Amino acid sequence: MEDTLMNQTMSQTLTKENELSTAENELAENLFNAYQTHEPLQQSAYEGVVTDEETAYRVQHRLTELKDEAVGGYKVSLTSQETQDMFDSDSPLYGAQVKSHFVSSPTTLYRSDLMEPLAEVEMLFTAKEDLSSEDSLVELLHKTKVAPAVEVPDSRFSDWFPSLSKYMVMSDAAVGGYVVYGNEVDTDKLFTDVDELANVTCELFHDGKKLKDGSSSEVLGNPLHSLHWLVEKLEQQGTPLKAGQRVSSGTFLLPESLGNGSWKATFDKGLGAVFFDVVD
Structure with missing residues (x-):
C-alpha cells in the first residue's frame, strides 16, 4: 500500500513537472503553425x-507531438566552442x-518548404x-552506421x-530543417578505431564553387563524443535512442546561407559525398 501511494505521488509529480504553462503551450502551437505555413514568428513576442x-x-x-509523425532521429547543435559562444552556451x-x-x-529541396535555411556539413x-x-x-563505433550529410537548419523565427x-x-x-545524407556503411568497416573519426575533412561547394572546408575535430573533438552526449541526454529524459534512428552529429564548419x-x-577517408539542388 505504501509503495502504491509513493508511486502515485511520483507519477503526479512527474506529470506536474511536464505540464506546459498556457504561454508555453501557445508557443509550441505557434511554432507548429509556422512549421506548417512557413510564416515566421518574432522572437520579441515570446x-x-x-x-x-x-x-x-x-x-x-x-x-514534436503536434507534428504527429514518427521521430526519425535527432540533430545535435552547438558542438564547437565558436558556435557555443555565439549562443551563449x-x-x-x-x-x-x-x-x-x-x-x-x-535529392531536391524546394524553396516553398524552407524559410531561412543554412547549410552545415556533418x-x-x-x-x-x-x-x-x-x-x-x-x-558506439560497432553499433552504428555512418554517412556523409548536409544538415539544413531552418528556424520558425525570422532573422534567427x-x-x-x-x-x-x-x-x-x-x-x-532537413538532413540530406549519403551512402550509409557500418562505422567499424570504414574506421578501424575511434581516433580516425576525429580526422575527417570536408569541402562544401555551391554551383561548382568551393565555399569552405572543415574538419570533424570541430565536433566536440570527435563526432562520437557528440553521439555519446546525445545518447546520455536522451536517456536522462526518458527517451532513449532506438535502433534505426539517425543522428546528425554537429557541423564541421560555420554554416552558409542556403541559396538556390x-x-x-x-x-575524405572514404566517407563519400552528398548532392542536392535547391529550387523555387
Missing part, C-alpha cells in the same frame, strides 16, 4: 516565456527530427541497435541566425 533548459525541451517535446543541445525530414542524396550516424549511455565510444536565444533554439527543435542552385559536400 520574451520571458522560455528561460531555462527544462522549459525549452518541454516546449520542443510538445512541438557551455554545452550542446539537440532537436528531434521527424522521419520525413531525413532524405537521401541526391557526419550522420544510424543506430543499428538501441544505444545506451553506458556504451563506450568503441561500442545568430541572434536567436539558446532557449528558443531548443524550443524550435534545434532549428531543425546545386550543392555538394565531399568527405
Whole structure:
C-alpha cells in the first residue's frame, strides 16, 4: 500500500513537472503553425516565456507531438566552442527530427518548404541497435552506421541566425530543417578505431564553387563524443535512442546561407559525398 501511494505521488509529480504553462503551450502551437505555413514568428513576442533548459525541451517535446509523425532521429547543435559562444552556451543541445525530414542524396529541396535555411556539413550516424549511455565510444563505433550529410537548419523565427536565444533554439527543435545524407556503411568497416573519426575533412561547394572546408575535430573533438552526449541526454529524459534512428552529429564548419542552385559536400577517408539542388 505504501509503495502504491509513493508511486502515485511520483507519477503526479512527474506529470506536474511536464505540464506546459498556457504561454508555453501557445508557443509550441505557434511554432507548429509556422512549421506548417512557413510564416515566421518574432522572437520579441515570446520574451520571458522560455528561460531555462527544462522549459525549452518541454516546449520542443510538445512541438514534436503536434507534428504527429514518427521521430526519425535527432540533430545535435552547438558542438564547437565558436558556435557555443555565439549562443551563449557551455554545452550542446539537440532537436528531434521527424522521419520525413531525413532524405537521401541526391535529392531536391524546394524553396516553398524552407524559410531561412543554412547549410552545415556533418557526419550522420544510424543506430543499428538501441544505444545506451553506458556504451563506450568503441561500442558506439560497432553499433552504428555512418554517412556523409548536409544538415539544413531552418528556424520558425525570422532573422534567427545568430541572434536567436539558446532557449528558443531548443524550443524550435534545434532549428531543425532537413538532413540530406549519403551512402550509409557500418562505422567499424570504414574506421578501424575511434581516433580516425576525429580526422575527417570536408569541402562544401555551391554551383561548382568551393565555399569552405572543415574538419570533424570541430565536433566536440570527435563526432562520437557528440553521439555519446546525445545518447546520455536522451536517456536522462526518458527517451532513449532506438535502433534505426539517425543522428546528425554537429557541423564541421560555420554554416552558409542556403541559396538556390546545386550543392555538394565531399568527405575524405572514404566517407563519400552528398548532392542536392535547391529550387523555387
